[in-house]
Amino acid sequence: MQLVPSPRIRTTPFHRSVGRAGVTDATVYNKMLLPTSFGDPAAEYDRLINAVSIWDVSAERQVEVRGPDADTCVQYLTARDLSKMKHGQGKYVAMCDHQGRILNDPVLLKLADRYWFSLADSDMLLWVKAIAAERGFDVTVTEPDVSPLALQGPNAESLVGELFGAHIKDLKYFWFIETELTAPNGPDIPLVLCRSGWSKQGGFELFLRDSSRGEELWDILMTAGAPYGIGPGGPNNIERVESGLLSWGGDTTPDSNPFEAGMGRYVDVDISADYIGKAALAEVARTGPARLLVGLMIDTEPGQVEAWPLDERTPVYSTGGDPVGTMSTVVRSPRLDATLAIAQVKTEVVEARLPVEVDAPDGRRTATVRQLPFL
Amino acid sequence: MQLVPSPRIRTTPFHRSVGRAGVTDATVYNKMLLPTSFGDPAAEYDRLINAVSIWDVSAERQVEVRGPDADTCVQYLTARDLSKMKHGQGKYVAMCDHQGRILNDPVLLKLADRYWFSLADSDMLLWVKAIAAERGFDVTVTEPDVSPLALQGPNAESLVGELFGAHIKDLKYFWFIETELTAPNGPDIPLVLCRSGWSKQGGFELFLRDSSRGEELWDILMTAGAPYGIGPGGPNNIERVESGLLSWGGDTTPDSNPFEAGMGRYVDVDISADYIGKAALAEVARTGPARLLVGLMIDTEPGQVEAWPLDERTPVYSTGGDPVGTMSTVVRSPRLDATLAIAQVKTEVVEARLPVEVDAPDGRRTATVRQLPFL
Numbered sequence: 246m247q248l249v250p251s252p253r254i255r256t257t258p259f260h261r262s263v264g265r266a267g268v269t270d271a272t273v274y275n276k277m278l279l280p281t282s283f284g285d286p287a288a289e290y291d292r293l294i295n296a297v298s299i300w301d302v303s304a305e306r307q308v309e310v311r312g313p314d315a316d317t318c319v320q321y322l323t324a325r326d327l328s329k330m331k332h333g334q335g336k337y338v339a340m341c342d343h344q345g346r347i348l349n350d351p352v353l354l355k356l357a358d359r360y361w362f363s364l365a366d367s368d369m370l371l372w373v374k375a376i377a378a379e380r381g382f383d384v385t386v387t388e389p390d391v392s393p394l395a396l397q398g399p400n401a402e403s404l405v406g407e408l409f410g411a412h413i414k415d416l417k418y419f420w421f422i423e424t425e426l427t428a429p430n431g432p433d434i435p436l437v438l439c440r441s442g443w444s445k446q447g448g449f450e451l452f453l454r455d456s457s458r459g460e461e462l463w464d465i466l467m468t469a470g471a472p473y474g475i476g477p478g479g480p481n482n483i484e485r486v487e488s489g490l491l492s493w494g495g496d497t498t499p500d501s502n503p504f505e506a507g508m509g510r511y512v513d514v515d516i517s518a519d520y521i522g523k524a525a526l527a528e529v530a531r532t533g534p535a536r537l538l539v540g541l542m543i544d545t546e547p548g549q550v551e552a553w554p555l556d557e558r559t560p561v562y563s564t565g566g567d568p569v570g571t572m573s574t575v576v577r578s579p580r581l582d583a584t585l586a587i588a589q590v591k592t593e594v595v596e597a598r599l600p601v602e603v604d605a606p607d608g609r610r611t612a613t614v615r616q617l618p619f620l
Numbered sequence: 621m622q623l624v625p626s627p628r629i630r631t632t633p634f635h636r637s638v639g640r641a642g643v644t645d646a647t648v649y650n651k652m653l654l655p656t657s658f659g660d661p662a663a664e665y666d667r668l669i670n671a672v673s674i675w676d677v678s679a680e681r682q683v684e685v686r687g688p689d690a691d692t693c694v695q696y697l698t699a700r701d702l703s704k705m706k707h708g709q710g711k712y713v714a715m716c717d718h719q720g721r722i723l724n725d726p727v728l729l730k731l732a733d734r735y736w737f738s739l740a741d742s743d744m745l746l747w748v749k750a751i752a753a754e755r756g757f758d759v760t761v762t763e764p765d766v767s768p769l770a771l772q773g774p775n776a777e778s779l780v781g782e783l784f785g786a787h788i789k790d791l792k793y794f795w796f797i798e799t800e801l802t803a804p805n806g807p808d809i810p811l812v813l814c815r816s817g818w819s820k821q822g823g824f825e826l827f828l829r830d831s832s833r834g835e836e837l838w839d840i841l842m843t844a845g846a847p848y849g850i851g852p853g854g855p856n857n858i859e860r861v862e863s864g865l866l867s868w869g870g871d872t873t874p875d876s877n878p879f880e881a882g883m884g885r886y887v888d889v890d891i892s893a894d895y896i897g898k899a900a901l902a903e904v905a906r907t908g909p910a911r912l913l914v915g916l917m918i919d920t921e922p923g924q925v926e927a928w929p930l931d932e933r934t935p936v937y938s939t940g941g942d943p944v945g946t947m948s949t950v951v952r953s954p955r956l957d958a959t960l961a962i963a964q965v966k967t968e969v970v971e972a973r974l975p976v977e978v979d980a981p982d983g984r985r986t987a988t989v990r991q992l993p994f995l
Contacts, residue, residue, distance in 0.1 A: 375750035
């Protein structure tokens with residue numbers, strides 16, 4: 246289906262560059278365009294695995310919290326111990342509702358004088374503004390002019406090192422620096438450089454802090470990246486399934502808690518600080534989650550359909566035909582030469598290592614439950 | 621651009637019917653597909669103006685509030701006096717933040733034992749859940765299994781009367797009944813029938829209360845509607861501009877208040893009940909809004925481009941070239957044989973009845989500011 250243009254769905258600072266690069270496919274994420282393909286999926290996968298790919302992920306919007314109560318407010322919004330968090334550090338966190346259900350799984354960045362929740366696809370600005378105002382926290386909550394651009398792939402580190410200096414090789418995962426990039430035809434471009442991104446191929450996200458400089462930043466990276474094999478891409482569904490990266494709202498359902506979504510190790514229920522959903526999460530930690538996020542390796546014979554798009558969750562069955570879960574995406578992995586899926590499956594089925602079944606376009610298939618990641 | 625399939629973007633109870641009807645264009649609204657065209661815009665406009673059009677507007681999701689404190693909670697969330705609201709009544713309302721900026725412009729429905737906010741495109745479930753929990757209101761806040769399907773156009777009343785009985789002709793605008801529709805192959809289909817819809821051509825919205833019955837409901841309406849000239853369509857941008865209907869998030873910006881968005885007559889600042897944003901709105905009511913939502917009639921000579929898609933807001937200039945506002949959509953009106961736009965323009969320019977200028981693809985044009993609606 247064609248996506249009709251509307252100012253209600255926001256363009257990004259890079260959208261003219263993306264258009265010139267030949268974008269063909271997109272999704273809508275946080276009411277903003279998120280480009281996903283430039284018409285050559287095989288080349289896009291290849292450069293992510295073997296070179297470096299540039300992604301306009303502006304749609305990962307930031308919710309900024311600053312002010313005297315920022316530490317307390319941000320902890321109250323987050324199901325993870327932030328007491329030892331340092332300036333320059335990022336943490337992958339679950340934001341939950343009062344019943345312990347995940348509302349978003351952002352990367353939280355602690356800047357010198359503010360925090361950014363770098364969001365998955367839900368309007369957390371509404372949630373954070375409501376909580377801050379009604380609790381009386383002395384904070385300012387905004388969506389700042391910040392738009393991430395990702396460089397992902399094994400060559401990303403060399404490219405970023407060339408542009409920003411070899412010291413960036415010392416940045417640990419999810420840590421960042423507030424810096425600037427020299428521009429040939431203007432003042433330096435302000436940005437936050439973070440070792441992060443929605444792939445496991447290594448790389449960085451450049452959080453552009455001035456939306457008027459998007460095309461310049463894109464051009465600088467494309468020029469400097471040419472020797473490294475750079476090319477356009479977007480969040481890659483095949484690689485993220487291989488790597489077991491969560492798609493909040495796709496792999497999860499509105500009633501999922503972090504333990505069911507594979508985020509249990511990021512939930513701290515024994516800290517002294519209070520946060521939203523803490524009591525409900527402590528109860529899940531005690532009793533154990535009813536479902537688990539797992540991989541499925543779907544048995545596929547030569548000649549059978551190897552992958553198929555899902556526009557809605559489809560059932561996972563026991564070998565007896567009873568529903569035991571739902572599957573949210575199916576891909577063909579070039580590296581494993583196998584058909585892979587991500588699913589929420591009943592804990593008892595996972596723990597008993599039982600085989601399951603799913604529906605393919607050409608009939609029912611057996612599948613094996615696997616721990617994530619596949620690779 | 622192609623919209624890639626993902627369970628993160630929800631399908632609707634009618635999506636198989638919509639697919640068979642030949643949907644070609646869609647948008648994403650409340651993280652759900654909203655079909656907008658079936659490949660023949662002229663026919664779609666014509667049947668809305670002259671016959672009856674069926675629209676899958678499931679994406680107008682409901683936030684349901686029920687429980688002992690529902691009246692108080694809903695009033696606290698709404699910048700309009702609800703004290704005289706009756707069961708069976710709907711009201712167009714602004715939901716604002718603590719600074720008086722519009723977060724959503726839903727139709728609020730008061731059912732026997734609950735309220736529904738029937739939403740524009742923002743995750744108000746997050747806002748309402750946060751406010752209710754932190755204020756300690758004794759309410760349950762959910763997104764129920766309710767999916768509106770619209771019948772719009774001059775023949776809608778006859779069609780709905782044939783299906784539900786002539787008594788529906790007595791329903792006033794935004795009033796509704798909780799009812800059922802006889803189905804040939806199953807139990808009655810539960811729904812709420814409301815005289816409403818995002819056009820000014822007359823019609824109803826059928827709020828389906830069981831998503832498993834979507835295809836049946838669609839088929840019943842298409843069969844019964846054939847003599848009335850029914851056919852598929854979607855929210856029609858040309859008609860809604862002619863009629864001056866607000867597109868929240870498209871025509872408004874994140875800092876818009878209701879007075880700037882043409883919703884001033886729905887804001888009650890002198891009531892005794894407290895609600896979010898009341899003090900800020902009282903101040904705007906006292907000083908007057910800085911901008912106004914208006915129509916533009918754009919001077920267009922034969923041979924010039926008559927309409928152009930906007931994927932972002934573009935400037936409105938004074939005749940001296942100073943920016944005085946932004947324009948959010950441009951259409952060609954068949955009924956007025958004119959090029960029309962919707963814009964936010966500085967109050968002083970509107971009140972002085974000054975001409976303005978806008979950029980068309982083939983150059984700058986003059987335009988006249990008009991009060992909405994055009995028709």
